[in-house]
Amino acid sequence: MPTQLPENARCLHCNYLLKGLPENKCPECGHTFDPANTDSFRIDAKRRRLVRLALPPGPLHTRLSLIVAFLLLFESSDPGGAASIPLLTCALYLLSIALLIAYVVRLAASFCFAITDHGRAGTIRKARLAHWRWWLFPVCIAVLASTELTNWPLQIRFKLSHAAFEAEAARYQSSQPSSGVTQSSNSRRIGLYYVDRIIVSDAGPGSRTILFVTTSFFRGAWGFARTANGPGSLPPFTEITDVGLPRPWYASADIRP
Numbered sequence: 001m002p003t004q005l006p007e008n009a010r011c012l013h014c015n016y017l018l019k020g021l022p023e024n025k026c027p028e029c030g031h032t033f034d035p036a037n038t039d040s041f042r043i044d045a046k047r048r049r050l051v052r053l054a055l056p057p058g059p060l061h062t063r064l065s066l067i068v069a070f071l072l073l074f075e076s077s078d079p080g081g082a083a084s085i086p087l088l089t090c091a092l093y094l095l096s097i098a099l100l101i102a103y104v105v106r107l108a109a110s111f112c113f114a115i116t117d118h119g120r121a122g123t124i125r126k127a128r129l130a131h132w133r134w135w136l137f138p139v140c141i142a143v144l145a146s147t148e149l150t151n152w153p154l155q156i157r158f159k160l161s162h163a164a165f166e167a168e169a170a171r172y173q174s175s176q177p178s179s180g181v182t183q184s185s186n187s188r189r190i191g192l193y194y195v196d197r198i199i200v201s202d203a204g205p206g207s208r209t210i211l212f213v214t215t216s217f218f219r220g221a222w223g224f225a226r227t228a229n230g231p232g233s234l235p236p237f238t239e240i241t242d243v244g245l246p247r248p249w250y251a252s253a254d255i256r257p
């Protein structure tokens with residue numbers, strides 16, 4: 001199928017209107033052009049901008065999308081992830097909105113271009129070559145949205161740390177019962193998490209709850225709870241959420257008023 005020259009294409013050398021010529025050669029000055037290569041003829045500035053805008057998202061957009069998606073997934077893999085660095089979370093959301101706007105503008109320009117020009121110009125061919133770039137951003141959004149259904153980054157990261165947490169919990173499980181709440185603040189790495197402090201709460205015989213705090217911010221504390229007896233045996237202000245961790249593990253939040 002022969003490539004169609006845009007309606008308003010002009011000769012690069014003499015600015016002759018190249019519309020409807022029998023061959024790809026300027027009748028005024030003899031300069032040849034390739035309809036498939038937008039660099040071999042002139043189109044007006046407005047149109048050229050549209051052509052450029054209609055290209056798939058560039059490497060910067062792609063890289064930033066991947067980085068933002070990775071950091072947001074990493075944040076959700078910690079019960080207090082989003083709360084731990086509020087400035088970073090805020091920056092990530094603003095960046096996501098900027099990336100979305102840039103993407104929508106490009107997509108709209110691309111549709112606009114496809115509707116107004118049926119020519120298979122060189123830029124469109126190049127755009128097709130890098131077609132995967134159109135898909136990367138929606139895929140990032142879909143992956144992030146999937147964590148709203150089930151927090152799989154948290155589940156995977158905890159699963160990989162499960163044995164280490166169980167081993168640590170066993171030490172506190174077998175220690176002498178101490179009525180009330182005891183805290184130990186020897187921070188250390190457990191599995192793939194960095195645990196800030198450990199809170200042991202005894203609500204009665206056999207109902208010991210062990211809280212592993214992974215994130216502290218102001219008066220809030222987030223982490224994991226190992227509690228066989230459910231919410232009844234929790235220390236005050238502590239809430240547990242079933243996020244699909246192996247029982248009897250829960251995600252915990254402790255936000256004091």
Ligand SMILES: [Zn+2]
Nearest residue numbers: 011014026029
């Ligand atoms: Zn010419």
